Amino acid sequence: MSSYYSLLERGASLPLLLAALILAIGGTAALLFSLRERRSARQAACAHALACFALFVFLLNSYDIVCFPQTEGASIDGTAFPYSLPWPVFAALEALSASFLAFSFRDFRSYRASTVTPDTIHKAVDLLPEGICVSSQDGTALLSNLTMDHLCRELTGGRLSDVRTLLSRLEAEGEDQGGKRLMRMPGGEVWLFSSGTITEDGAEYGRTSAVNVTERYRITEELRAKNARLLDIRRRMKEASELSAEMFVKQEEASARIALHNELGQVLLMGRHYIEHPGSADAAAVAMITSQMNRFLLGENRDAAQDGIPDSGRTDVSSGAESNACRSAEDELREAVRMAGSIGVSVEISGLDPVTGYVCGHPVDRVALSILSEAIRECAANAVKHAGADSISAVLRPEGADGFEATITNSGRPTEGPIDESGGLLSLRRRVEAAGGTMMVQSSPAFSLTMTFAGPCREGSTCE
Numbered sequence: 001m002s003s004y005y006s007l008l009e010r011g012a013s014l015p016l017l018l019a020a021l022i023l024a025i026g027g028t029a030a031l032l033f034s035l036r037e038r039r040s041a042r043q044a045a046c047a048h049a050l051a052c053f054a055l056f057v058f059l060l061n062s063y064d065i066v067c068f069p070q071t072e073g074a075s076i077d078g079t080a081f082p083y084s085l086p087w088p089v090f091a092a093l094e095a096l097s098a099s100f101l102a103f104s105f106r107d108f109r110s111y112r113a114s115t116v117t118p119d120t121i122h123k124a125v126d127l128l129p130e131g132i133c134v135s136s137q138d139g140t141a142l143l144s145n146l147t148m149d150h151l152c153r154e155l156t157g158g159r160l161s162d163v164r165t166l167l168s169r170l171e172a173e174g175e176d177q178g179g180k181r182l183m184r185m186p187g188g189e190v191w192l193f194s195s196g197t198i199t200e201d202g203a204e205y206g207r208t209s210a211v212n213v214t215e216r217y218r219i220t221e222e223l224r225a226k227n228a229r230l231l232d233i234r235r236r237m238k239e240a241s242e243l244s245a246e247m248f249v250k251q252e253e254a255s256a257r258i259a260l261h262n263e264l265g266q267v268l269l270m271g272r273h274y275i276e277h278p279g280s281a282d283a284a285a286v287a288m289i290t291s292q293m294n295r296f297l298l299g300e301n302r303d304a305a306q307d308g309i310p311d312s313g314r315t316d317v318s319s320g321a322e323s324n325a326c327r328s329a330e331d332e333l334r335e336a337v338r339m340a341g342s343i344g345v346s347v348e349i350s351g352l353d354p355v356t357g358y359v360c361g362h363p364v365d366r367v368a369l370s371i372l373s374e375a376i377r378e379c380a381a382n383a384v385k386h387a388g389a390d391s392i393s394a395v396l397r398p399e400g401a402d403g404f405e406a407t408i409t410n411s412g413r414p415t416e417g418p419i420d421e422s423g424g425l426l427s428l429r430r431r432v433e434a435a436g437g438t439m440m441v442q443s444s445p446a447f448s449l450t451m452t453f454a455g456p457c458r459e460g461s462t463c464e
Helices: 004-009 015-038 042-067 087-114 116-128 146-156 163-173 214-276 283-298 317-324 331-340 365-385 422-432
Strands: 131-135 142-144 175-177 179-185 190-200 203-212 346-350 391-399 405-410 438-442 448-453
Touching: 004 042, 004 087, 004 214, 015 042, 015 087, 042 087, 087 283, 131 146, 131 190, 142 146, 146 203, 146 365, 163 179, 163 203, 190 214, 214 405, 331 365, 365 405, 391 422, 422 438
Parallel strands: 346 391
Antiparallel strands: 131 142, 131 203, 175 179, 179 190, 190 203, 391 405, 405 448, 438 448
16 A cells, blocks of 8 residues: 555645645634533544644645755655555544544534524524614614614614614604604504613613504504594484483473463363353353463462362363373263363264274274374364364274274365464374374365374373
């Protein structure tokens, strides 16, 4: 087997030299890694690096002397040690060194994968979705991750070198959130920045962090909009409630005024009838009712007995709006006929059984009969005032299962032109329509009022 010197003479030792160079570089890198991580294997790495370097220097020097002699007479004794050693010995040393170097790098890689090192911490901080920055007391950034650096570029246009520039921008344009600053980024995202201090080894450092709150901010804005809408709905509901209460009061006032108007009209018509026909009316009853109306209008609350009026002849005209509440529909109808007679108007009702309240043998709704009573009173009063009539007639016909149709006419003169529904007629129409019926008033060729109730009324029933 040829010696290493013979290999030099042939100029074939260059591969060994190049391999030694690579091993020297790898050994140096392994030594630096061991020193950086402060591992216990750094002594072996140091010895291996020195051995690789020594081998490289020896091979380089011998190759330079033999292949490129720079001084005259420079030579090497090929029989001396270690030039006389077979060249595979040097190849085996390089192979052994390469194996040790491969094992070192494999062990180092396993160590980095299973151990938390400063480098892994720095990488982990860079990968955080939140922005983190640690600065000195003069504002110089000592540690910042990629997210914070990106945010600083978007806000200030430059890298994060001086934290004070970033904080001043946040103070000027950010929205205060209890000591924190809410910032809308140019890209549409919303970030929440906070700053403070941390103490490490007796030294104080500045701390700045940023959290992406875009989704939470969007939800908050939606909740704010919904709360605003709810407040507006609440305000409108309150206004509607107040308006409804006011409308209810006004409706009650209107009902009371209509009832008073009807009662007052009945009294005035009764007095007019007595004056025109003194022999056809009861003077005591006219005096009693007129006295009661006067006391009510004047606000007097004296008992009727003080005026010498017996209780059996009293009629409380002040409760006209409630006078129908505790009477049956038949009693209310008979009272309407009696009141019409008191003002000189006779009433003829066809198709109604006065005992059972049936129309042509069919039962009808009690509320509809109550409305018919009001219609008879109103038509009787209008017949006297506007038509000069002394009688009215009501023709009832069955309609549906328990409804009926009523047509009321009078014996007076025809009206001139269309009838303007107001006062009593308007109140009557509202009550008919509220009960689910229909009402039609005709003035030509003669006055007629037609009400139709096809089924049960919605207004409620009277007291039986």
